[in-house]
Amino acid sequence: MTPLHPPAATTSRLSAFANKHRKYVLAGPATFFIACMLIIPLGFTVYLSMTGASGSVSRNADFIGLANYLEVLTSNDRFWPAVGRTFAFTAVVLAVEMLAGLGVALLLWRTFRGDSIIRVIILLPLVATPVAVGMMWMLIFHPTIGAANEILSWIGVSAQGWLSDPRQALPTLMFIDIWQWTPMVALILLAGLRSISDEPLEAAAVDGANSFQRLIHVILPTLAPTLITALLLRAIDALKTFDIIYATKGKGGGSYHEAETLNILAYSYSFDYQYYGKASAVLVLFLIIILAICAVLIIMRKGRKA
């Protein structure tokens, strides 16, 4: 006969063990989850990046050490331009989104008639799926039958290439990203603004500070942690942007790779060319870059707190 429950002795021994190592036992499930979902895939990626894996991962691949990294880091036609584009894209969209987001948040700070409707309208780009957004802008910016050139023609401006022009593709994509993500920044900053109490603002007003001085000396310093949080979130997201670029420019980021960021490049290497080793090397390098930026931003935030 097999007992349905473990005998009392086993239970108490188990609890004694668990009690003694409580911190490990309680942290166990989360640790296990992180190991499964994060460390193992990451470790495998690092391993792949040092092999010549191509075609199928399950085929035997030679261990080639850092050769992939060497090849990627000396690739002047694809890798370095992609690094440049990734940072240009991120810098521009971050700057505009933070400024515009702050502006929108300040406008929506004080309640007024119909503000809830405006808030909903502003949030619409955020809830649209990225591929649908990509398709929509692709039609609007179609050089021959799109609405954008139609509108330009009304005011006498000649037709532009937009996404199809190698020089305009990246700026157009920046515009789309700004259109889509400024609302999120505004939303975060608005929440931050709402938490500022009235007293310091009133005190500043009594002391004769005008609204610009209040913004610079009271609002912004109080809002700083929220600003840095929004900046961090958007920076990570913008660096990793994939969906709208893939949806509008396809694999390889255009005929001249003019919109190819690091993520798009890694996609080309892995899914299109099936050079898994090389793709993993690009991704590991990309991860190092993102970690470095996060470290800088977190140190900045800590510095402010101290």
Added chain:
Amino acid sequence: MKLKNTMTAVAALALLLPVAACSPSAPKDGAESQTLNVALPTHAWTNAIKESIPEFEKASGIKVALTTFGEDQLSDQYNVKLNTKSKDFDVMMFRPPQDGKLFVQNGWLAPVDDYLKKADAGYKWDDFLPATVDSVTVDGSVYGAPLITEQEVLYYNKKLLAEANVKVPTTMEELEAAAAKLTDRDKGQFGFLSRGQLSASVTQFSSFLYSFGADFDNGKKATLDTPEAKKAYEFYGRMLNQYAPPGTTEMNWIQAMPIFAQGKVAFYTDVSSLSPNLDDPSTSTVVNDWGVAPFPAGPAGSHPYNISAWALGINAFSESKDAAWKFMEWATGPDMSLKLQQKGQSLARASLYSSAEGTKGFRDDMIAAIKTSTAPGVAVGHDRPLVVKVSEAREIIGKPIVTGIDGGDVAGAIEEAQTKYQQFLDEETKA
């Protein structure tokens, strides 16, 4: 204290749970009815066969579970799943020219030779067009049944041609003269259009290349810089540079076809299977105005590609290979092929084009164009280089096309492409 002890014991047990969840599930009961997983792209063929699947389920007792993806997403799915030896798909629809060699080399497709030997005589394997059988044959083994065939044809806008009193061209020279005459940029009217995007352009450029008397390679040596190939590159680039709407270097058919469908372009070369899009009044204003003609002749004659764009194959890791073959035999058999052909699909069985029943779903000019294009000695059986890493090769070959469209130094670009493509071929044959 007692409660606390119990709780930590529960926590300790919870720690073990995920491990149990990770362990493989018990083997399936053999008695339960068989389910066959079929992966298909969102394609007109998929829509056409969907309605008939209950008939197959009833006759065979096999339950069919369909999964459909967009074309690019489907190949990504194969990539991700087959890399982990997944059994999620039994029957896979794949693109022989693009994926065939790669999938076979990766060990993802199961050979079907034995099934073909045992197949019913009524299946008529020898009815399949030879070029399409070649496309699913790798190193002497057959890896699938060809489905859709595609040829490059010349679409034209009857209204624009009639207005300018232009005849349908039959040679490249006539095509260029007509395109020049019909281009009126101020009116937003253009003479010619074809795909111009780096990678996408290569397949449509291929027929021009063959008709000028060239090819991508001869198996070992790159032949992109032969005098014939140079002329083809120059011609294709010039046509798109001078007579096409702006932005062609970013155009796959998805971007190009709507411009023709909006009546803004006189001539458009692309694949025959796109024609249903032109007949759809919700996206096309040329439903009554479009015509189609065989691919125009170059200095070496008219040599459009004729390929098997899609085929059905069996996942090498599948545990239901017999059932998968049953499905393939049914879906590509003579009866079902005729039924789908009548719904407008252009399938790979030769008999479908010689019988009135088989051509019922087609316009007269389309069937004439297909017949001319697939005649022996005319069609070429590939529309992209016959290599394993097709995507990479296409980006090398497409570079001089893009350069030509943008009016750059084509000769220099060809020289560079020739060198790079030769390196690429050397590495492929070495591996």
